[in-house]
Amino acid sequence: MQQQHFEEKNRTILEQFRKLKKASPEKLERRLDLSWSNWGFGRESLAESAARLEKADVPFIEMHGNHYGPDLGYDVEETLQILGDHDLRVSGVCGMFSADNDLSSNRAECRQAAIDYLRREIPFTKAVGGSYLLVVPGAVGRPKAYDEVEFDRSAETLAIHADWFVEYGVKAAIEPIRAAEVSFTHTVADAKRYIREVNHPGVAHINGDIYHMQSEESHIGEAIVDAGDQLLNLHFADSNRSALGEGSMDVSTIIRALYLIGYNQDGRFVTFEPLGPGGDPYPAMYGKPNKAKLDALVSNSIRYFRDCEELVLSD
DSSP states (O other), rough: OOHHHHHHHHHHHHHHHHHHHHOOGGGGSOEEEEEEGGGGGTOOHHHHHHHHHHHOOOEEEEEOOOOOOOOOSOOEEEEEEEEHHTTOOOEEEEEOGGGGGOOOOOOOOHHHHHHHHHHHHHHHHHHHTOSSEEEEOOOOOOOSOOEEEEHHHHHHHHHHHTHHHHHHHHHEEEEOOTTTSSSSSSSSSHHHHHHHOOOTEEEEEEEEEEEHHHHHHHHHHHHHHHHHGGGEEEEEOOOOOOOOTTOOOOOHHHHHHHHHHTOOOOOOEEEOOOOOOOSOOGGGGGSOOOOHHHHHHHHHHHHHHHHHHHHHHHH
């Protein structure tokens, strides 16, 4: 063996990327669109978060899907005003699915809560100009399965109301999450299987997450290539789920894989979501923000990614 297996796969992606660059250099001219998922900023106001992203030259924001009840969550007009003031556009909305609103729950009231949540969040996504709503098939923070039919129950529940996605022109992006946080749908292959089970045109895309992929996929670059045109959004953080550049993530291979699938186009986003290590990340949404640390987190991550991107494209 001359190389480790992951190095061989890296090499394959590198060779395919170089062939693309030589044969069709025009396909590499457009840069990847960057976004930031704001729910990790905790209890900070949207105006403060928007100002930070504007300062760091982040053009898109992934909104916290915080409409947990009919009287909760962002107001559409106020949201559009704040984002307009800071020259931000919405990439999509990060749907938040806990045990309280679990599509796969064995408790009917929790599945109903998930349905009601979608009924609020899909129209909001459309109203603020988002193109996708992230959907997690099973509750985050619940790694133990309810039973042997939770996958089927989740797909059935989502399929019943998938027409809403088509009606509002919002794409459902299914997110695979590592086994330490959810009980099923851990890989790109799992997400594809779930999409096939739902069997609806409104549910046809995938939200990848680099942090989860390093735990569940045999090779992140290969998984991206396998996701192909179904990949709509990609959550990004370093290997330790911190700012880019503070871990050991192979960013260059990931960028090459994204360009190979033509990800540098409208409606496809690399969305930063560095939440820090640990199990259930949802408590981060209630945390007290440290503004100086968050400023550095954003600016350092964006600069590091753009530097890596230019390095890859100039190679």
